Amino acid sequence: KQEVTQIPAALSVPEGENLVLNCSFTDSAIYNLQWFRQDPGKGLTSLLLIQSSQREQTSGRLNASLDKSSGRSTLYIAASQPGDSATYLCAPQGYNNNDMRFGAGTRLTVKP
Amino acid sequence: DAGITQSPRYKITETGRQVTLMCHQTWSHSYMFWYRQDLGHGLRLIYYSAAADITDKGEVPDGYVVSRSKTENFPLTLESATRSQTSVYFCASSESERLFFGSGTQLSVL
Numbered sequence: 001k002q003e004v005t006q007i008p009a010a011l012s013v014p015e016g017e018n019l020v021l022n023c024s025f026t027d028s029a030i031y032n033l034q035w036f037r038q039d040p041g042k043g044l045t046s047l048l049l050i051q052s053s054q055r056e057q058t059s060g061r062l063n064a065s066l067d068k069s070s071g072r073s074t075l076y077i078a079a080s081q082p083g084d085s086a087t088y089l090c091a092p093q094g095y096n097n098n099d100m101r102f103g104a105g106t107r108l109t110v111k112p
Numbered sequence: 113d114a115g116i117t118q119s120p121r122y123k124i125t126e127t128g129r130q131v132t133l134m135c136h137q138t139w140s141h142s143y144m145f146w147y148r149q150d151l152g153h154g155l156r157l158i159y160y161s162a163a164a165d166i167t168d169k170g171e172v173p174d175g176y177v178v179s180r181s182k183t184e185n186f187p188l189t190l191e192s193a194t195r196s197q198t199s200v201y202f203c204a205s206s207e208s209e210r211l212f213f214g215s216g217t218q219l220s221v222l
Contacts (some may be wrong), residue, residue, distance in 0.1 A: 002127070007190070031209075034209075035212065036211075041215075042215055042216070043202055043204075043213030043214050043215045043216050044211070051208055089154075089155070091155075097143060097160060097162065098160050098168060098169075098170050100211075102154045102155040103154065104154045
């Protein structure tokens with residue numbers, strides 16, 4: 001069974017800092033990996049999707065990398081803003097449609 | 113507005129009662145999913161559906177029933193609610209491998 005770990009569990013940074021969120025997974029046989037954002041009391045929003053054949057994906061100030069062989073992904077947030085405060089979850093997807101596993105998330109607080 | 117909507121937003125019920133959580137999407141996505149989110153367990157898949165009239169179990173299906181007579185609707189029924197089913201329930205649909213989530217239903221079973 002795929003196990004997903006996200007470190008750190010919580011992170012507090014001042015506005016403007018660049019930061020890295022880490023995700024590790026135990027089964028490298030994945031089809032893709034998604035990063036999501038969840039605001040308090042809300043559903044999840046897909047931020048980036050990386051196919052297993054890709055090394056990274058970028059969207060604005062966000063960059064996600066994937067090292068499938070080592071079971072790791074990182075989400076890099078450049079020039080953080082208070083509006084980035086949320087919980088970020090990673091979710092590797094296996095080859096079956098019911099085979100997506102979520103990490104517990106990293107709760108990010110960006111202080112003005 | 114287009115999207116995925118869940119109702120009710122909040123629900124309080126008693127043990128043993130039947131409860132149905134509704135999910136409606138306007139995109140005509142083929143795949144739909146039900147997840148529950150609990151502290152200490154994260155998000156876990158309850159049931160999913162590949163198309164109308166095609167449903168299958170996820171990781172934690174016991175005590176739940178789903179149906180999908182129309183592509184746009186995917187209701188989740190708790191046949192006889194238990195306290196362990198107190199949770200936040202999320203419905204999602206999938207397009208091009210990306211998941212789109214509803215805002216969730218917070219269910220409390222007393």
